[in-house]
Amino acid sequence: MxxxxxxxxxxxxxxxxxxxxxxxxxxxxxxxxxxxxxxxxxxxxxxxxxxxxxxxxxxxxxxxxxxxxxxxxxxxxxxxxxxxxxxxxxxxxxxxxxxxxxxxxxxxxxxxxxxxxxxxxxxxxxxxxxxxxxxxxxxxxxxxxxxxxxxxxxxxxxxxxxxxxxxxxxxxxxxxxxxxxxxxxxxxxxxxxxxxxxxxxxxxxxxxxxxxxxxxxxxxxxxxxxxxxxxxxxxxxxxxxxxxxxxxxxxxxxxxxxxxxxxxxxxxxxQDEIRRRQLEHRQRLERVAFRCLACGKALPTAGLEAFYLENSDGRLAGFVESPCLTDLVFSSVYRNRQGDADSGLRDMFLESALRSYFVLSGPEPDRLVFHRFDEDGRILSSKTLTTGGGFFGRSRPPLTQFWERLRDRLGDDDFLLLRRGVPGQAEDLLANRPYRDFCRTRQLVSMQLSSRAHD
CATH class of the missing domain: 3.40.50.300 (P-loop containing nucleotide triphosphate hydrolases)
Known part of the structure; x- marks a missing residue:
């Protein structure tokens, strides 16, 4: 006793x-x-x-x-x-x-x-x-x-x-x-x-x-x-x-x-709480298809080098391999060509991504906004991309194509929240404490975007 x-x-x-x-x-x-x-x-x-x-x-x-x-x-x-x-x-x-x-x-x-x-x-x-x-x-x-x-x-x-x-x-x-x-x-x-x-x-x-x-x-x-x-x-x-x-x-x-x-x-x-958390963790793992949402490549269930992604209500969830997301961002937001000359900037981007959240939102049919948020849910930067026609005479940015491929699974005022996992351990973002932090930031992001929409 x-x-x-x-x-x-x-x-x-x-x-x-x-x-x-x-x-x-x-x-x-x-x-x-x-x-x-x-x-x-x-x-x-x-x-x-x-x-x-x-x-x-x-x-x-x-x-x-x-x-x-x-x-x-x-x-x-x-x-x-x-x-x-x-x-x-x-x-x-x-x-x-x-x-x-x-x-x-x-x-x-x-x-x-x-x-x-x-x-x-x-x-x-x-x-x-x-x-x-x-x-x-x-x-x-x-x-x-x-x-x-x-x-x-x-x-x-x-x-x-x-x-x-x-x-x-x-x-x-x-x-x-x-x-x-x-x-x-x-x-x-x-x-x-x-x-x-x-x-x-x-x-x-x-x-x-x-x-x-x-x-x-x-x-x-x-x-x-x-x-x-x-x-x-x-x-x-x-x-x-x-x-x-x-x-x-x-x-x-x-x-x-x-x-x-x-x-x-x-x-x-x-013990009841531990069992509940284990069940929730298992359910999160089961609802994620371990394929890269950008390129469709099959992903391992452990040892991931990737970003975790969810929409505003958690119905859409999955991973995007870090190289895929980096290519999408650099070719769309920074308009840089792939190549060795960009490797230093890419490394800086990936390193800063461990302390940031990235958000894609489409407030209007022909606009896609790429936001960067800090861990307290504050907007650090925003970049607007057009989703129709060309982009200064060029083809549509790959990031807008990625957004449109997922668009039919999103609501009207939806957004995508992305968080990079620790290299080789991105699946740990689905563990209880990191996922709780992710959900907390998602709520803060939702409040920020809603406030900006009404300004």
Whole structure:
């Protein structure tokens, strides 16, 4: 079974997030000794390492290595109290681009072989790291100490809505509550009741109980030795000790009752998505006749040196060999003769074609326009060719003849979009990610051409 993932998250700093995460791990282990409890932090203050590191042992790896895909068993260290932890890292900002997809961490953890309960401590910010920790979580505990920190919770709920995640996973936990305060008037006796009422009024679910503010507990993080001490061993006489034990029991009961873990469901989704993409890729390959649309030559299904072509709605699809398209363009647009003298220009054209899209459109019956677009769908250049009669006394340009051969398979306001594939790998343009980029550019091109037609 996959681990039960508990993410501690709040966009407000100073709410006791890391203290909660580290102590929760210890209390879980104390309540159930045979339970595997693992902890790591995306924050860079190294409190996790300071509390759990045994002696001066050097880490075999860090959270940085986890996010790079290194096997988790190579990174987990057994620390104090039997809690497993993954050492922290100062290099995490380097990985922000890698974590733009919030599902990355879930995919890595789902294949880790880890069991038990995993606790993730996050930064006080809904950044890429926190997003990944939220996406992977079975339970998100949101510590709040006042109404401003409670208001910040709205963004966490919006994240769950945006990614179609069950909001039942989110739980508010009032923390650092001064239990000495008593209200004389009004419906609430103390700050805990007030915060809980505010949370429930906003539709938020809450954990049972709260974590009190305690000078004794706060002092456990501040001492000359630089050591972080746990409440279990150094704060047994405090109210917080009982509250953490109660919280840990809730988490264990929730984990025991959770039959379908988040990582299990995500891996099923991921496998379904992979199968769907494979099917779509196969269907794209099957609808393409592997013959050059310009010369009719049979083409191999792999090792292609070609441009991929589609019309505006994808009904017409195929490949044009790179030499064929180069001849068509140079003899029509640049009006150059074939020959060795043109080889340098042809090489430049083919090289630039790896970073461009080319478009043929016939806005009027006697005109063909050859456009060059960049990868963001912006027009870089346009050349108009006539499709009837001659072209300055010469025969019709070959590019217009190519267009007319395909014309009966096109709509009235149609266009052809061409993209050169990597030499010897042009068939890879039909793979999921490149094809998604192709379709995105096709949509942008359609908008650009439509806008120009109405100007």
């Amino acid at each position: 996959q681990p039960y993932v508990v993410t501690i998250a709040s966009e407000k700093g100073g709410v006791g997030k890391t203290t909660l995460a580290t102590n929760l791990a210890i209390y879980l282990k104390a309540l159930r000794e045979d339970l595997a409890v693992t902890l790591f932090s995306f924050d860079n203050h190294f409190s996790v390492d300071q509390m759990f590191r045994i002696g001066s042992e050097k880490p075999r790896g860090t959270v940085f290595d986890l996010l790079l895909g290194r096997p988790l068993p190579e990174l987990v260290a057994t620390g104090e109290f039997g809690v497993q932890y993954i050492p922290s890292s100062l290099r995490l900002p380097e990985l922000r681009p890698r974590l733009r997809d919030p599902s990355l961490l879930a995919s890595l953890l789902g294949r880790s072989g880890l069991g038990g309960i995993l606790i993730i401590d996050t930064r006080p910010d809904l950044d890429e790291f926190t997003a990944n920790a939220l996406f992977a979580a079975d339970r998100v505990i949101v510590p709040v100490k006042d109404t401003p920190s409670l208001e910040n919770t709205r963004r966490l709920y919006r994240f769950f809505e945006h990614h179609d995640l069950p909001k039942q996973a989110l739980r508010i936990l009032p923390c650092l509550v001064d239990s000495r305060i008593r209200y004389q008037d009004g419906p609430f006796e103390n700050p805990y009741q007030l915060l809980k009422a505010y949370a429930l009024n906003r539709g938020y679910r809450c954990m049972e109980g709260f974590i009190a503010k305690s000078p004794k507990v706060e002092s456990l993080n501040t001492n000359p030795e630089g050591k972080v001490y746990p409440v279990l061993t150094h704060g047994r006489g405090t109210e917080v000790h009982l509250q953490l034990a109660h919280l840990a029991r809730q988490v264990i009961l929730d984990a025991d009752a959770c039959e379908d873990r988040r990582l299990d469901s995500w891996l099923r989704q991921e």
